[in-house]
Amino acid sequence: MKKILLSTAATLAFAGAAQAEGKLNLYVWSDSIAPELIEKFAKENDVEVTVDGFNSNEDLLTKLQAGASGYDLVTPSQHFVKIMVDQGLLEDIDAHDLAAYAQVDEKWRGQWWDPENDYSIPLAYGTAGYTVNRDIYDGPVDSWATYFEAPEALKGKIASLNYPDEVVGAAQLYLGVEFCSEDPAEMKKVYDLLAAQKPDVAVFASDNIENRIGSGEVGAHFWWDGNSLKTRKNDGAPIEFAMPKEGLVGWLDSMVVPAGAANVDNAKAFIDFMSTPENATIQYNYYAHSSPVALDLDKAEYTPENAPELFPTVPVEFSRACSPAAQDLVTKVWTQLLQ
Incomplete structure (x- = not known):
């Protein structure tokens, strides 16, 4: 757990949000929130903020399903928001x-x-797509074929995620x-491809x-656009985020409040705080993923010229909340694959 405790005798309210006091417990994608914003919110609002990280939507869902998570704000992707709403795991906060x-x-x-x-x-x-290390592989990255049907330079040097979703x-x-297919024959094709890989x-x-990918331990890794961007720019890694002609998997993460959260008002205040143009721009520059809220464009660091990872030139298909029958097939594919 990363814990930040900051108090001030005289606190400052930010525009458009109520003053908050007490605690705020966050469970967010690992390293996803700019530390300076956590610190700033804590100082301005006399709030003790704790931050825990997760690495998959499945981990987050399991945590909330277990009940009494102790968290006040979490950040699931779009299809998991739907699943959590349907299962009664989220507070109706009248976000509108x-x-x-x-x-x-x-x-x-x-x-x-x-x-x-x-x-x-x-x-x-x-x-979500894949990144290659150009010291390992110098061939084309315009198709998922490079990732799923490894050329000689990448044989034994592919890395995947440890969950099935993307x-x-x-x-x-x-x-x-099609996403959310309920056809066992179609999903058998998916299994066969992954098993052959x-x-x-x-x-x-x-x-x-x-x-793993920056050092060349592997030559290709399933990954996300902004993470690849930051490693390329900040670490000088010889990597490239692929633009496969078949398309990329899209995601959108949202701030939501778990049902029964103890500090709902503080969670709402944090949501407003993160969404101001000033703070959203700080977050954009830190996280290096696209912003769905208004930015101060004069201070936004990433453009199509210096951050092509964030500006896809191929179709993007967003993950969906599938029927139980479709989800069972995905689970079956992944379970059999990892046996």
């Missing part, structure tokens, strides 16, 4: 009435995972299988990716 809602780009309002904008305010969006989605894009997979892991 928050100051943050006015900052949200119109295209992200009224989406299928939260059509009335009752539960969520978006935090970041981007794509990996299965990418395989479906490559094969032309498995001998070339050095590791299934969702952490320490930047070191």
Whole structure:
């Protein structure tokens, strides 16, 4: 657990949000929130902020399903927002009435995972694809074929995630299988592709990716756009984020409040705080994923010229909340794969 405790005798309220006091317990994607914003919110609002990280939506869902998580704000991706709403795991915070809602780009309002904008305010969006180390592999990266059917230079040097969600989605894009398919024959094609790839997979892991791909320990890694961008720019790693013609898997993470949270008002205050143009720009520059809320463009660091990872030139298909029958097939594919 990363814990920040900061108190001030005289606190400062930020525009458009109520003063908060007490505690705020966050459970967010690992290393996803700019530390300076955590510190700033804590100082301005006399709040003790704790931050824990997760590496998959599945881990987050399991935590909330267990009950009494102790968290006040979490950041699931769009399809998991829908699952959590349907399972009664989230507080209805009337998100459409928050100051943050006015900052949200119109295209992200009224989406299928939260059509009335009752539960969520978006935090970041981007794509899942694969990154190659150019010291290991210097061939084309314009198709998922490079990842799923490894050329000689990548044999035994592929790395995958340790959960099925986006990996299965990418395989479906490559094969032309629809997301959320309930057809066992179609999902058998997905399994066959992943099973044939498995001998070339050095590791299934969702952490320490930047070191694994940046150092050349592996030559290709399933990864996310902004993470690849930061490792390329900040670490000078010889890597490239692929733009496969079959498309990338899209995601959008939102700020939501777990049902029964103890500090709902502080969670709402944090959502408003994160969504101001000033703070959203700080977050954008730190996290290096696209922002669904308004930015101060004069201070935004990433552009199509210096950050092509964030500006896809291929189709993007967003993950969906599947039926139980479809999800069972995904689980079956992954379970059999890892046996």
